[in-house]
Amino acid sequence: MEYLTLNNGVEMPKLGLGVFRVTNLQEAEQTVVQAIEAGYRLIDTAAAYGNEEAVGRAIQQSKVAREELFITSKLWLTDNSYEGAKRGLERSLKKLNLDYIDLYLIHQPIGDVYGAWRYLEEAYQEGKIRAIGVDDFTQQKLVEFITFNEVKPAINMVEANVFHQRVEDHNLMKEYDVQMEAWAPFANGGNNVFELPELIKLSKKYNKSVAQIILRWFMQRDIIAIPKTVNVKRMQENIDIFDFELSAEDMDLIATLNSGEGFKLPEDGHAFKKTLDMLNQFTV
Ligand SMILES: NC(=O)c1ccc[n+]([C@@H]2O[C@H](COP(=O)([O-])OP(=O)(O)OC[C@H]3O[C@@H](n4cnc5c(N)ncnc54)[C@H](OP(=O)(O)O)[C@@H]3O)[C@@H](O)[C@H]2O)c1
Numbered sequence: 546m547e548y549l550t551l552n553n554g555v556e557m558p559k560l561g562l563g564v565f566r567v568t569n570l571q572e573a574e575q576t577v578v579q580a581i582e583a584g585y586r587l588i589d590t591a592a593a594y595g596n597e598e599a600v601g602r603a604i605q606q607s608k609v610a611r612e613e614l615f616i617t618s619k620l621w622l623t624d625n626s627y628e629g630a631k632r633g634l635e636r637s638l639k640k641l642n643l644d645y646i647d648l649y650l651i652h653q654p655i656g657d658v659y660g661a662w663r664y665l666e667e668a669y670q671e672g673k674i675r676a677i678g679v680d681d682f683t684q685q686k687l688v689e690f691i692t693f694n695e696v697k698p699a700i701n702m703v704e705a706n707v708f709h710q711r712v713e714d715h716n717l718m719k720e721y722d723v724q725m726e727a728w729a730p731f732a733n734g735g736n737n738v739f740e741l742p743e744l745i746k747l748s749k750k751y752n753k754s755v756a757q758i759i760l761r762w763f764m765q766r767d768i769i770a771i772p773k774t775v776n777v778k779r780m781q782e783n784i785d786i787f788d789f790e791l792s793a794e795d796m797d798l799i800a801t802l803n804s805g806e807g808f809k810l811p812e813d814g815h816a817f818k819k820t821l822d823m824l825n826q827f828t829v
Pocket residue numbers: 562563564565566589590652680681702727728729730731732733734739756757771772773774775776779780782783
């Protein structure tokens with residue numbers, strides 16, 4: 546496993562396992578147990594995923610020392626306020642059955658994120674969280690947040706994949722020393738990502754699967770990636786990416802796939818309200 550050092554000195558694995566949409570708690574627990582056995586040390590959950598308890602049970606069963614694991618969870622938007630963050634963090638710690646969380650993110654850039662951050666800064670200073678960060682922050686929101694807060698976010702987690710490569714966003718994050726982390730690194734399996742001719746060509750050249758080519762591309766860009774799978778074979782495949790290197794030319798070939806737009810909060814008021822109502826349906 547390779548690691549990156551965050552802006553507060555904390556070391557974070559470059560590759561992890563995401564458990565979004567793994568709502569069957571037995572399956573979530575088993576998946577995390579298998580992932581740790583397969584060598585994963587970073588697990589990405591969230592209050593809104595409804596599986597923190599299962600992740601916690603898997604951690605308790607693990608023979609790997611707690612300090613070697615890196616657990617991420619996220620504060621849901623209904624808790625985006627000072628008091629809400631206090632409630633949300635306590636709830637996450639309890640469900641995960643942990644004394645501290647390695648990385649805690651503000652899950653959506655909506656509502657009283659400044660109030661929430663005030664509390665997360667306190668919890669960070671008290672050692673309840675080793676690093677705090679944000680999620681889906683636009684360039685503007687990120688720079689504003691850095692300017693008007695004491696503790697700089699260690700991470701901005703954003704959607705990133707071969708279709709939506711976020712080159713400019715990544716450059717800005719590097720400039721401000723905020724680590725980029727990619728959600729949906731396989732575009733959630735959409736757009737025939739595993740059948741793209743360019744990636745199949747590279748798969749044959751390096752004798753690695755398309756999934757491995759994609760994840761290796763993230764590693765070489767120094768972007769943390771958290772692919773989701775509940776399939777143990779794929780889990781092992783996805784972590785087996787540290788024994789080869791894509792050439793600069795092949796990195797450039799993957800860069801040509803950049804085309805689409807990803808998830809973006811709508812600027813139009815009515816559309817934004819619909820998105821808010823949809824997001825508010827998640828309960829934590
Ligand atoms: N912060 C946010 O706002 C946010 C939003 C979305 C996601 N996330 C995080 O990012 C994680 C990953 O994103 P995601 O779950 O949306 O999608 P993803 O990781 O891009 O794609 C997951 C899909 O790829 C399949 N897959 C995984 N490995 C494969 C392989 N080697 N070969 C073929 N197919 C493979 C999985 O199927 P199987 O499971 O059947 O193998 C699943 O259908 C989430 O789990 C979550 O932790 C965060």
